[in-house]
Amino acid sequence: MLELRLVQGSLLKKVLESIKDLVNDANFDCSATGFSLQAMDSSHVALVALLLRSEGFEHYRCDRNISMGMNLGNMSKMLKCAGNDDIITIKADDGSDTVTFMFESPTQDKIADFEMKLMDIDSEHLGIPEAEYHAIVRMPSTEFARICKDLSSIGDSVVISVTKEGVKFSTRGDIGTANIVCRQNTTVDKACSCHIHLPEEATVIEMNEPVTLTFALRYMNSFTKATPLSNTVTISLSSDLPVVVEYKIAEMGYVRFYLAPKIEEDGEEEDKPKPLTD
Amino acid sequence: MLELRLVQGSLLKKVLESIKDLVNDANFDCSATGFSLQAMDSSHVALVALLLRSEGFEHYRCDRNISMGMNLGNMSKMLKCAGNDDIITIKADDGSDTVTFMFESPTQDKIADFEMKLMDIDSEHLGIPEAEYHAIVRMPSTEFARICKDLSSIGDSVVISVTKEGVKFSTRGDIGTANIVCRQNTTVDKACSCHIHLPEEATVIEMNEPVTLTFALRYMNSFTKATPLSNTVTISLSSDLPVVVEYKIAEMGYVRFYLAPKIEEDGEEEDKPKPLTD
DNA sequence: GAATATGGTA
Protein backbone atom coordinates (compact mmCIF):
# COMPACT_ATOMS: atom_id res chain seq x y z
CA MET A 1 0.00 0.00 0.00
CA LEU A 2 1.29 3.36 -1.06
CA GLU A 3 -0.20 6.73 -0.22
CA LEU A 4 1.70 9.96 -0.61
CA ARG A 5 -0.07 13.22 0.06
CA LEU A 6 1.59 16.31 -1.31
CA VAL A 7 -0.01 19.57 -0.26
CA GLN A 8 1.85 21.66 -2.79
CA GLY A 9 0.75 19.64 -5.78
CA SER A 10 2.14 22.16 -8.21
CA LEU A 11 5.59 20.85 -7.33
CA LEU A 12 4.82 17.49 -8.88
CA LYS A 13 3.29 19.16 -11.90
CA LYS A 14 6.44 21.20 -12.38
CA VAL A 15 8.67 18.19 -11.87
CA LEU A 16 6.92 16.37 -14.66
CA GLU A 17 7.01 19.33 -16.98
CA SER A 18 10.73 19.50 -16.35
CA ILE A 19 11.57 15.91 -17.22
CA LYS A 20 8.91 14.61 -19.59
CA ASP A 21 10.59 16.04 -22.67
CA LEU A 22 13.82 14.30 -21.80
CA VAL A 23 12.56 10.92 -20.65
CA ASN A 24 9.64 8.98 -22.10
CA ASP A 25 9.26 6.16 -19.62
CA ALA A 26 10.74 5.76 -16.18
CA ASN A 27 10.42 3.89 -12.93
CA PHE A 28 9.44 5.86 -9.89
CA ASP A 29 11.02 4.23 -6.86
CA CYS A 30 9.23 4.54 -3.62
CA SER A 31 10.72 3.67 -0.28
CA ALA A 32 10.54 4.89 3.29
CA THR A 33 13.11 7.51 2.35
CA GLY A 34 11.15 9.13 -0.39
CA PHE A 35 9.86 9.15 -3.89
CA SER A 36 12.62 9.10 -6.45
CA LEU A 37 13.42 8.50 -10.07
CA GLN A 38 16.55 7.96 -12.08
CA ALA A 39 16.48 7.66 -15.81
CA MET A 40 18.52 8.18 -18.92
CA ASP A 41 17.11 10.39 -21.60
CA SER A 42 15.87 8.62 -24.70
CA SER A 43 19.19 9.07 -26.52
CA HIS A 44 21.16 7.81 -23.52
CA VAL A 45 23.21 10.95 -23.29
CA ALA A 46 21.78 12.68 -20.26
CA LEU A 47 20.59 11.38 -16.94
CA VAL A 48 17.84 12.70 -14.70
CA ALA A 49 17.70 12.08 -10.98
CA LEU A 50 14.71 13.18 -8.93
CA LEU A 51 14.28 12.98 -5.21
CA LEU A 52 11.25 13.97 -3.18
CA ARG A 53 12.00 13.11 0.43
CA SER A 54 9.24 11.59 2.51
CA GLU A 55 9.48 14.44 5.01
CA GLY A 56 8.21 16.82 2.38
CA PHE A 57 4.88 15.04 2.13
CA GLU A 58 2.02 15.81 4.44
CA HIS A 59 1.33 12.13 4.68
CA TYR A 60 3.72 9.43 3.50
CA ARG A 61 2.92 5.78 3.63
CA CYS A 62 4.99 3.25 1.75
CA ASP A 63 4.72 -0.22 3.24
CA ARG A 64 7.37 -1.79 1.04
CA ASN A 65 9.80 -0.61 -1.56
CA ILE A 66 8.09 -0.43 -4.87
CA SER A 67 9.10 0.56 -8.37
CA MET A 68 6.37 1.90 -10.62
CA GLY A 69 6.98 2.19 -14.33
CA MET A 70 5.19 5.15 -15.82
CA ASN A 71 4.92 6.79 -19.16
CA LEU A 72 5.83 10.34 -18.26
CA GLY A 73 3.84 11.80 -21.13
CA ASN A 74 0.68 10.16 -19.87
CA MET A 75 1.47 11.02 -16.28
CA SER A 76 1.99 14.61 -17.27
CA LYS A 77 -1.34 14.65 -19.09
CA MET A 78 -3.05 13.57 -15.92
CA LEU A 79 -1.20 16.01 -13.68
CA LYS A 80 -2.17 18.82 -16.02
CA CYS A 81 -5.70 18.11 -14.87
CA ALA A 82 -4.75 19.12 -11.34
CA GLY A 83 -5.14 22.75 -10.42
CA ASN A 84 -2.03 24.54 -9.29
CA ASP A 85 -3.41 24.84 -5.77
CA ASP A 86 -4.61 21.28 -5.58
CA ILE A 87 -3.40 18.76 -3.07
CA ILE A 88 -2.13 15.72 -4.94
CA THR A 89 -2.19 12.22 -3.49
CA ILE A 90 -0.44 9.33 -5.21
CA LYS A 91 -1.92 5.95 -4.37
CA ALA A 92 -1.13 2.39 -5.35
CA ASP A 93 -2.33 -0.88 -3.94
CA ASP A 94 0.14 -3.71 -3.48
CA GLY A 95 0.47 -5.74 -6.62
CA SER A 96 -1.75 -3.40 -8.60
CA ASP A 97 -0.78 -2.54 -12.13
CA THR A 98 -2.23 0.94 -11.85
CA VAL A 99 -1.48 4.08 -9.93
CA THR A 100 -4.07 6.63 -8.85
CA PHE A 101 -3.56 10.37 -8.70
CA MET A 102 -6.06 12.16 -6.56
CA PHE A 103 -6.52 15.92 -6.82
CA GLU A 104 -8.32 17.88 -4.14
CA SER A 105 -9.16 21.50 -4.74
CA PRO A 106 -8.24 23.81 -1.87
CA THR A 107 -11.90 24.20 -0.97
CA GLN A 108 -12.57 20.46 -1.21
CA ASP A 109 -15.44 21.21 -3.54
CA LYS A 110 -13.84 19.31 -6.38
CA ILE A 111 -12.18 15.97 -5.97
CA ALA A 112 -10.74 14.13 -8.92
CA ASP A 113 -9.09 10.78 -9.23
CA PHE A 114 -7.14 9.68 -12.24
CA GLU A 115 -6.06 6.09 -12.62
CA MET A 116 -3.13 5.29 -14.89
CA LYS A 117 -1.81 1.99 -16.10
CA LEU A 118 1.71 1.12 -15.00
CA MET A 119 4.32 -0.32 -17.36
CA ASP A 120 7.20 -2.73 -17.04
CA ILE A 121 10.40 -0.86 -17.59
CA ASP A 122 13.79 -2.40 -17.12
CA SER A 123 16.17 0.26 -16.01
CA GLU A 124 19.70 0.02 -14.84
CA HIS A 125 19.93 2.07 -11.70
CA LEU A 126 23.31 3.72 -11.83
CA GLY A 127 25.05 4.44 -8.62
CA ILE A 128 26.09 8.04 -8.90
CA PRO A 129 29.19 8.69 -6.81
CA GLU A 130 29.31 11.90 -4.85
CA ALA A 131 32.23 13.60 -6.52
CA GLU A 132 34.37 16.56 -5.59
CA TYR A 133 33.85 19.19 -8.24
CA HIS A 134 36.42 21.63 -9.49
CA ALA A 135 33.88 24.36 -9.53
CA ILE A 136 30.31 24.90 -8.41
CA VAL A 137 28.36 27.81 -9.79
CA ARG A 138 25.12 28.94 -8.24
CA MET A 139 23.10 31.46 -10.16
CA PRO A 140 19.51 32.54 -10.72
CA SER A 141 17.77 29.80 -12.64
CA THR A 142 16.04 32.23 -14.96
CA GLU A 143 19.35 33.79 -15.87
CA PHE A 144 20.85 30.43 -16.72
CA ALA A 145 17.81 29.58 -18.81
CA ARG A 146 18.04 32.86 -20.65
CA ILE A 147 21.72 32.32 -21.39
CA CYS A 148 21.18 28.81 -22.76
CA LYS A 149 18.31 29.98 -24.90
CA ASP A 150 20.19 32.97 -26.23
CA LEU A 151 23.32 31.00 -27.01
CA SER A 152 21.42 28.27 -28.80
CA SER A 153 20.24 30.80 -31.33
CA ILE A 154 23.90 31.23 -32.30
CA GLY A 155 25.50 27.83 -31.84
CA ASP A 156 24.95 24.22 -30.84
CA SER A 157 27.45 23.92 -28.01
CA VAL A 158 28.27 26.00 -25.01
CA VAL A 159 31.74 26.29 -23.54
CA ILE A 160 31.49 26.94 -19.84
CA SER A 161 34.62 28.39 -18.24
CA VAL A 162 34.85 29.06 -14.56
CA THR A 163 37.43 31.23 -12.91
CA LYS A 164 37.35 32.94 -9.55
CA GLU A 165 36.11 36.08 -11.22
CA GLY A 166 33.10 34.55 -12.82
CA VAL A 167 31.64 32.08 -15.23
CA LYS A 168 31.77 32.48 -18.98
CA PHE A 169 29.35 30.87 -21.41
CA SER A 170 30.55 30.89 -25.01
CA THR A 171 29.34 29.60 -28.29
CA ARG A 172 30.22 29.81 -31.95
CA GLY A 173 28.08 29.33 -35.00
CA ASP A 174 27.75 30.17 -38.66
CA ILE A 175 26.64 33.70 -38.03
CA GLY A 176 29.22 34.54 -35.39
CA THR A 177 30.23 34.00 -31.81
CA ALA A 178 28.91 34.91 -28.40
CA ASN A 179 30.37 35.17 -24.91
CA ILE A 180 28.35 35.84 -21.80
CA VAL A 181 30.22 36.45 -18.57
CA CYS A 182 28.51 36.40 -15.21
CA ARG A 183 30.72 37.96 -12.61
CA GLN A 184 30.67 36.58 -9.16
CA ASN A 185 28.61 39.01 -7.22
CA THR A 186 30.81 40.59 -4.58
CA THR A 187 28.35 43.20 -3.48
CA VAL A 188 25.78 41.11 -1.71
CA ASP A 189 25.60 43.50 1.22
CA LYS A 190 24.96 46.55 -0.85
CA ALA A 191 22.53 44.54 -2.90
CA CYS A 192 20.36 43.67 0.04
CA SER A 193 20.04 47.23 1.17
CA CYS A 194 18.92 48.51 -2.18
CA HIS A 195 16.42 45.66 -2.57
CA ILE A 196 17.48 44.87 -6.08
CA HIS A 197 19.81 41.96 -5.59
CA LEU A 198 18.60 39.48 -3.08
CA PRO A 199 21.21 36.87 -2.28
CA GLU A 200 19.28 34.41 -4.44
CA GLU A 201 19.70 36.71 -7.36
CA ALA A 202 23.47 36.70 -7.20
CA THR A 203 25.95 34.48 -8.95
CA VAL A 204 28.15 32.67 -6.47
CA ILE A 205 31.15 30.57 -7.40
CA GLU A 206 32.89 27.96 -5.30
CA MET A 207 36.07 27.02 -7.08
CA ASN A 208 38.94 24.67 -6.34
CA GLU A 209 40.50 25.02 -9.74
CA PRO A 210 39.56 26.67 -13.01
CA VAL A 211 37.65 24.44 -15.40
CA THR A 212 36.50 24.71 -19.00
CA LEU A 213 34.05 22.26 -20.50
CA THR A 214 31.85 22.01 -23.57
CA PHE A 215 28.25 20.82 -23.64
CA ALA A 216 25.47 20.39 -26.15
CA LEU A 217 23.05 23.29 -25.78
CA ARG A 218 20.17 21.11 -26.83
CA TYR A 219 20.36 19.25 -23.54
CA MET A 220 21.07 22.32 -21.47
CA ASN A 221 17.91 23.86 -22.84
CA SER A 222 15.99 20.76 -21.89
CA PHE A 223 17.32 20.99 -18.36
CA THR A 224 16.15 24.54 -18.00
CA LYS A 225 12.57 23.31 -18.24
CA ALA A 226 13.03 22.82 -14.50
CA THR A 227 13.45 26.56 -13.96
CA PRO A 228 10.00 26.98 -12.36
CA LEU A 229 11.07 24.59 -9.59
CA SER A 230 13.66 26.86 -8.07
CA ASN A 231 14.92 30.41 -8.16
CA THR A 232 18.49 29.20 -8.33
CA VAL A 233 20.35 26.54 -10.22
CA THR A 234 23.62 24.91 -9.26
CA ILE A 235 26.08 23.85 -11.93
CA SER A 236 28.83 21.51 -10.77
CA LEU A 237 31.79 21.03 -13.07
CA SER A 238 34.90 18.87 -13.18
CA SER A 239 37.07 17.95 -16.11
CA ASP A 240 35.98 14.65 -17.56
CA LEU A 241 33.01 14.32 -15.24
CA PRO A 242 29.45 14.86 -16.33
CA VAL A 243 28.19 18.27 -15.36
CA VAL A 244 25.44 18.30 -12.76
CA VAL A 245 22.70 20.86 -13.19
CA GLU A 246 20.64 20.87 -10.04
CA TYR A 247 17.35 22.51 -9.17
CA LYS A 248 16.50 22.20 -5.51
CA ILE A 249 12.90 21.54 -4.62
CA ALA A 250 12.06 23.48 -1.48
CA GLU A 251 11.95 21.30 1.63
CA MET A 252 11.82 18.14 -0.42
CA GLY A 253 14.78 17.33 -2.57
CA TYR A 254 15.95 18.07 -6.06
CA VAL A 255 15.92 17.41 -9.76
CA ARG A 256 19.44 16.83 -11.07
CA PHE A 257 20.50 16.55 -14.65
CA TYR A 258 23.80 14.94 -15.64
CA LEU A 259 25.43 15.50 -18.99
CA ALA A 260 28.79 14.31 -20.27
CA PRO A 261 31.02 17.02 -21.72
CA LYS A 262 31.68 17.07 -25.43
CA ILE A 263 35.17 16.03 -26.29
CA GLU A 264 36.99 18.96 -27.83
CA GLU A 265 37.09 18.08 -31.47
CA ASP A 266 39.53 20.35 -33.26
CA GLY A 267 38.08 18.80 -36.36
CA GLU A 268 34.42 19.27 -37.19
CA GLU A 269 30.90 18.45 -36.22
CA GLU A 270 30.62 15.26 -34.38
CA ASP A 271 27.08 15.66 -33.32
CA LYS A 272 26.85 12.69 -31.01
CA PRO A 273 27.77 13.58 -27.47
CA LYS A 274 29.50 10.90 -25.49
CA PRO A 275 26.98 8.68 -23.72
CA LEU A 276 27.15 8.56 -19.95
CA THR A 277 27.20 4.77 -20.08
CA ASP A 278 29.24 2.75 -22.53
CA MET B 1 -36.87 48.16 -41.65
CA LEU B 2 -34.72 46.70 -38.94
CA GLU B 3 -32.52 48.60 -36.54
CA LEU B 4 -31.15 47.08 -33.37
CA ARG B 5 -28.78 49.09 -31.24
CA LEU B 6 -26.76 47.14 -28.72
CA VAL B 7 -24.71 49.24 -26.35
CA GLN B 8 -22.64 46.37 -25.07
CA GLY B 9 -21.44 45.24 -28.44
CA SER B 10 -18.96 42.82 -26.95
CA LEU B 11 -21.90 40.57 -26.12
CA LEU B 12 -22.62 39.99 -29.78
CA LYS B 13 -18.96 39.39 -30.45
CA LYS B 14 -18.85 36.78 -27.73
CA VAL B 15 -22.04 35.15 -28.92
CA LEU B 16 -20.56 34.67 -32.34
CA GLU B 17 -17.30 33.33 -31.00
CA SER B 18 -19.31 30.82 -29.03
CA ILE B 19 -21.35 29.39 -31.89
CA LYS B 20 -19.40 29.92 -35.09
CA ASP B 21 -17.32 26.77 -34.63
CA LEU B 22 -20.43 24.70 -34.26
CA VAL B 23 -22.65 26.19 -36.94
CA ASN B 24 -21.58 27.43 -40.35
CA ASP B 25 -24.74 29.08 -41.63
CA ALA B 26 -27.88 30.02 -39.78
CA ASN B 27 -30.96 32.19 -39.93
CA PHE B 28 -31.24 34.99 -37.43
CA ASP B 29 -34.92 35.53 -36.69
CA CYS B 30 -35.98 38.97 -35.77
CA SER B 31 -39.37 39.82 -34.30
CA ALA B 32 -40.83 42.27 -31.84
CA THR B 33 -39.80 39.86 -29.11
CA GLY B 34 -36.14 39.80 -29.91
CA PHE B 35 -33.27 38.62 -31.99
CA SER B 36 -32.90 34.87 -32.02
CA LEU B 37 -31.33 31.95 -33.78
CA GLN B 38 -31.81 28.23 -33.79
CA ALA B 39 -29.56 25.93 -35.73
CA MET B 40 -28.18 22.43 -35.85
CA ASP B 41 -24.47 22.02 -35.91
CA SER B 42 -22.98 20.92 -39.20
CA SER B 43 -23.07 17.24 -38.27
CA HIS B 44 -26.68 17.49 -37.11
CA VAL B 45 -25.88 16.23 -33.67
CA ALA B 46 -26.08 19.33 -31.55
CA LEU B 47 -28.46 22.26 -31.57
CA VAL B 48 -27.83 25.88 -30.68
CA ALA B 49 -30.53 28.26 -29.55
CA LEU B 50 -29.79 31.93 -29.03
CA LEU B 51 -32.11 34.58 -27.69
CA LEU B 52 -31.41 38.28 -27.29
CA ARG B 53 -34.59 39.89 -26.03
CA SER B 54 -35.60 43.22 -27.46
CA GLU B 55 -35.56 44.80 -24.00
CA GLY B 56 -31.85 44.33 -23.83
CA PHE B 57 -31.24 46.65 -26.77
CA GLU B 58 -30.96 50.37 -26.34
CA HIS B 59 -33.05 50.80 -29.43
CA TYR B 60 -35.04 48.02 -31.05
CA ARG B 61 -37.02 48.50 -34.21
CA CYS B 62 -38.31 45.54 -36.16
CA ASP B 63 -41.27 46.43 -38.37
CA ARG B 64 -42.03 42.92 -39.46
CA ASN B 65 -40.76 39.47 -38.66
CA ILE B 66 -37.73 38.73 -40.73
CA SER B 67 -35.34 35.84 -41.08
CA MET B 68 -31.83 36.65 -42.19
CA GLY B 69 -29.53 33.89 -43.36
CA MET B 70 -25.93 34.55 -42.45
CA ASN B 71 -22.65 32.78 -42.74
CA LEU B 72 -21.49 32.86 -39.16
CA GLY B 73 -17.84 32.73 -40.10
CA ASN B 74 -18.18 35.85 -42.18
CA MET B 75 -20.32 37.55 -39.59
CA SER B 76 -17.72 36.78 -36.97
CA LYS B 77 -15.01 38.23 -39.18
CA MET B 78 -16.92 41.48 -39.35
CA LEU B 79 -17.72 41.61 -35.65
CA LYS B 80 -14.05 41.13 -34.91
CA CYS B 81 -13.63 44.55 -36.45
CA ALA B 82 -15.70 46.07 -33.67
CA GLY B 83 -13.91 47.20 -30.56
CA ASN B 84 -14.96 45.57 -27.33
CA ASP B 85 -16.39 48.85 -26.09
CA ASP B 86 -18.14 49.68 -29.32
CA ILE B 87 -21.85 50.11 -29.68
CA ILE B 88 -23.08 47.76 -32.38
CA THR B 89 -26.13 48.46 -34.52
CA ILE B 90 -27.61 45.83 -36.81
CA LYS B 91 -29.54 47.28 -39.73
CA ALA B 92 -31.46 45.82 -42.65
CA ASP B 93 -33.81 47.42 -45.12
CA ASP B 94 -36.97 45.61 -46.11
CA GLY B 95 -36.37 43.29 -48.96
CA SER B 96 -32.66 43.89 -48.94
CA ASP B 97 -30.32 40.98 -49.41
CA THR B 98 -27.71 42.51 -47.15
CA VAL B 99 -27.33 43.33 -43.48
CA THR B 100 -25.26 46.19 -42.11
CA PHE B 101 -23.29 46.15 -38.89
CA MET B 102 -22.42 49.57 -37.58
CA PHE B 103 -19.73 50.02 -34.94
CA GLU B 104 -19.46 53.23 -32.93
CA SER B 105 -16.48 53.74 -30.71
CA PRO B 106 -17.37 54.91 -27.19
CA THR B 107 -16.02 58.36 -27.96
CA GLN B 108 -17.86 58.51 -31.28
CA ASP B 109 -14.53 59.25 -32.91
CA LYS B 110 -14.71 56.22 -35.11
CA ILE B 111 -17.78 54.95 -36.86
CA ALA B 112 -17.62 51.91 -39.07
CA ASP B 113 -20.22 50.13 -41.11
CA PHE B 114 -19.81 46.68 -42.55
CA GLU B 115 -22.30 45.35 -45.05
CA MET B 116 -22.66 41.60 -45.43
CA LYS B 117 -24.56 39.58 -48.02
CA LEU B 118 -27.38 37.47 -46.71
CA MET B 119 -27.92 33.89 -47.79
CA ASP B 120 -30.93 31.70 -48.34
CA ILE B 121 -30.89 28.96 -45.77
CA ASP B 122 -33.69 26.53 -45.35
CA SER B 123 -33.88 25.52 -41.76
CA GLU B 124 -36.41 23.50 -39.95
CA HIS B 125 -37.23 25.43 -36.84
CA LEU B 126 -37.71 22.81 -34.18
CA GLY B 127 -40.14 23.53 -31.45
CA ILE B 128 -38.22 22.75 -28.32
CA PRO B 129 -40.62 21.72 -25.60
CA GLU B 130 -39.99 23.02 -22.13
CA ALA B 131 -39.24 19.80 -20.34
CA GLU B 132 -39.03 18.87 -16.70
CA TYR B 133 -35.51 17.77 -16.03
CA HIS B 134 -34.41 15.12 -13.61
CA ALA B 135 -31.53 17.25 -12.51
CA ILE B 136 -30.26 20.76 -13.06
CA VAL B 137 -26.69 21.58 -12.17
CA ARG B 138 -25.48 25.13 -11.91
CA MET B 139 -21.77 25.65 -11.62
CA PRO B 140 -19.06 28.15 -12.49
CA SER B 141 -18.69 28.16 -16.24
CA THR B 142 -14.90 28.19 -16.05
CA GLU B 143 -14.92 25.12 -13.88
CA PHE B 144 -17.15 23.25 -16.29
CA ALA B 145 -14.90 24.27 -19.16
CA ARG B 146 -11.85 23.11 -17.27
CA ILE B 147 -13.43 19.75 -16.52
CA CYS B 148 -14.42 19.15 -20.13
CA LYS B 149 -10.97 20.10 -21.33
CA ASP B 150 -9.21 17.95 -18.75
CA LEU B 151 -11.35 14.92 -19.41
CA SER B 152 -10.90 15.18 -23.15
CA SER B 153 -7.18 14.68 -22.67
CA ILE B 154 -8.04 11.22 -21.33
CA GLY B 155 -11.14 10.08 -23.24
CA ASP B 156 -13.73 10.95 -25.86
CA SER B 157 -16.91 10.70 -23.83
CA VAL B 158 -17.98 12.02 -20.49
CA VAL B 159 -20.39 10.26 -18.19
CA ILE B 160 -22.26 12.79 -16.09
CA SER B 161 -23.88 11.44 -12.94
CA VAL B 162 -25.93 13.60 -10.66
CA THR B 163 -26.91 12.74 -7.14
CA LYS B 164 -27.97 14.99 -4.33
CA GLU B 165 -24.41 15.10 -3.05
CA GLY B 166 -22.89 16.32 -6.23
CA VAL B 167 -22.15 15.82 -9.86
CA LYS B 168 -19.56 13.40 -11.17
CA PHE B 169 -17.84 13.67 -14.54
CA SER B 170 -16.07 10.50 -15.66
CA THR B 171 -14.17 9.31 -18.65
CA ARG B 172 -12.04 6.41 -19.77
CA GLY B 173 -9.33 6.19 -22.38
CA ASP B 174 -6.26 4.30 -23.44
CA ILE B 175 -4.02 5.69 -20.74
CA GLY B 176 -6.47 5.31 -17.87
CA THR B 177 -9.60 6.66 -16.30
CA ALA B 178 -10.70 9.85 -14.63
CA ASN B 179 -13.44 10.89 -12.24
CA ILE B 180 -14.10 14.43 -11.14
CA VAL B 181 -16.63 15.04 -8.42
CA CYS B 182 -18.01 18.48 -7.68
CA ARG B 183 -19.75 18.49 -4.37
CA GLN B 184 -22.81 20.56 -4.00
CA ASN B 185 -21.68 23.50 -2.02
CA THR B 186 -23.57 23.45 1.22
CA THR B 187 -21.56 26.12 2.89
CA VAL B 188 -22.56 29.15 0.94
CA ASP B 189 -23.14 31.21 4.06
CA LYS B 190 -19.80 30.45 5.56
CA ALA B 191 -18.30 30.90 2.15
CA CYS B 192 -19.59 34.40 1.74
CA SER B 193 -18.21 35.52 5.02
CA CYS B 194 -14.74 34.24 4.26
CA HIS B 195 -14.78 35.81 0.81
CA ILE B 196 -13.71 32.67 -0.96
CA HIS B 197 -16.97 31.35 -2.31
CA LEU B 198 -19.23 33.87 -3.82
CA PRO B 199 -22.59 32.33 -4.60
CA GLU B 200 -21.71 32.37 -8.26
CA GLU B 201 -18.70 30.24 -7.55
CA ALA B 202 -20.65 27.44 -5.95
CA THR B 203 -22.05 24.32 -7.48
CA VAL B 204 -25.78 24.06 -6.91
CA ILE B 205 -27.85 21.02 -7.75
CA GLU B 206 -31.60 20.83 -8.16
CA MET B 207 -32.51 17.19 -8.41
CA ASN B 208 -35.75 15.30 -8.74
CA GLU B 209 -34.11 11.97 -9.36
CA PRO B 210 -30.57 10.76 -9.93
CA VAL B 211 -29.50 10.65 -13.53
CA THR B 212 -26.50 9.30 -15.42
CA LEU B 213 -25.86 10.16 -19.05
CA THR B 214 -23.01 9.96 -21.53
CA PHE B 215 -21.98 12.65 -23.99
CA ALA B 216 -19.33 13.26 -26.59
CA LEU B 217 -16.69 15.53 -25.10
CA ARG B 218 -15.98 17.03 -28.49
CA TYR B 219 -19.33 18.81 -28.42
CA MET B 220 -19.12 19.72 -24.77
CA ASN B 221 -15.83 21.42 -25.45
CA SER B 222 -17.42 23.32 -28.29
CA PHE B 223 -20.19 24.49 -26.00
CA THR B 224 -17.70 25.82 -23.48
CA LYS B 225 -16.62 28.39 -26.04
CA ALA B 226 -19.54 30.34 -24.59
CA THR B 227 -17.82 30.57 -21.21
CA PRO B 228 -16.98 34.29 -21.60
CA LEU B 229 -20.70 35.04 -21.82
CA SER B 230 -21.49 34.09 -18.26
CA ASN B 231 -19.86 33.23 -14.96
CA THR B 232 -22.16 30.29 -14.51
CA VAL B 233 -23.45 27.51 -16.68
CA THR B 234 -26.58 25.46 -16.19
CA ILE B 235 -26.66 21.83 -17.21
CA SER B 236 -30.12 20.25 -17.40
CA LEU B 237 -30.31 16.48 -17.59
CA SER B 238 -33.00 13.87 -18.07
CA SER B 239 -32.70 10.31 -19.22
CA ASP B 240 -33.25 10.08 -22.94
CA LEU B 241 -33.57 13.81 -23.38
CA PRO B 242 -30.88 15.94 -24.90
CA VAL B 243 -28.82 17.71 -22.29
CA VAL B 244 -29.19 21.48 -22.23
CA VAL B 245 -26.09 23.51 -21.54
CA GLU B 246 -27.15 27.08 -20.97
CA TYR B 247 -25.16 30.28 -20.66
CA LYS B 248 -27.29 33.21 -19.60
CA ILE B 249 -26.60 36.54 -21.24
CA ALA B 250 -27.03 39.26 -18.67
CA GLU B 251 -30.31 41.17 -19.05
CA MET B 252 -30.87 39.81 -22.52
CA GLY B 253 -31.35 36.09 -22.88
CA TYR B 254 -29.20 33.05 -23.36
CA VAL B 255 -27.23 30.73 -25.54
CA ARG B 256 -28.38 27.14 -25.12
CA PHE B 257 -26.75 24.06 -26.51
CA TYR B 258 -28.62 20.78 -26.85
CA LEU B 259 -26.89 17.45 -27.26
CA ALA B 260 -28.34 13.98 -27.41
CA PRO B 261 -26.82 11.49 -25.00
CA LYS B 262 -24.72 8.68 -26.35
CA ILE B 263 -26.46 5.38 -26.17
CA GLU B 264 -24.62 3.13 -23.78
CA GLU B 265 -22.89 0.69 -26.08
CA ASP B 266 -21.73 -2.29 -24.11
CA GLY B 267 -19.94 -3.19 -27.29
CA GLU B 268 -17.35 -0.89 -28.70
CA GLU B 269 -16.72 2.39 -30.35
CA GLU B 270 -19.65 3.64 -32.24
CA ASP B 271 -18.38 7.08 -32.89
CA LYS B 272 -21.52 8.62 -34.33
CA PRO B 273 -23.68 10.20 -31.70
CA LYS B 274 -27.40 9.97 -32.22
CA PRO B 275 -28.71 12.94 -34.21
CA LEU B 276 -31.26 15.13 -32.50
CA THR B 277 -33.56 14.80 -35.49
CA ASP B 278 -34.22 11.58 -37.32
C1' DG C 1 -1.90 35.24 -9.72
C1' DA C 2 -5.49 35.19 -13.01
C1' DA C 3 -7.60 36.19 -17.24
C1' DT C 4 -7.30 37.54 -21.65
C1' DA C 5 -5.17 38.24 -26.26
C1' DT C 6 -2.36 36.92 -29.70
C1' DG C 7 0.47 34.10 -32.51
C1' DG C 8 2.14 29.72 -33.88
C1' DT C 9 1.30 24.93 -34.89
C1' DA C 10 -1.09 20.88 -36.12
Place this chain on the structure above:
DNA sequence: TACCATATTC
Protein backbone atom coordinates in the same frame (compact mmCIF):
# COMPACT_ATOMS: atom_id res chain seq x y z
C1' DT D 1 -9.60 26.16 -39.14
C1' DA D 2 -9.12 24.93 -34.27
C1' DC D 3 -6.30 24.30 -30.57
C1' DC D 4 -2.39 25.20 -27.62
C1' DA D 5 1.05 27.80 -25.55
C1' DT D 6 2.82 31.84 -24.53
C1' DA D 7 2.91 36.76 -23.54
C1' DT D 8 0.93 40.45 -21.67
C1' DT D 9 -2.20 43.01 -18.81
C1' DC D 10 -5.19 43.78 -14.90
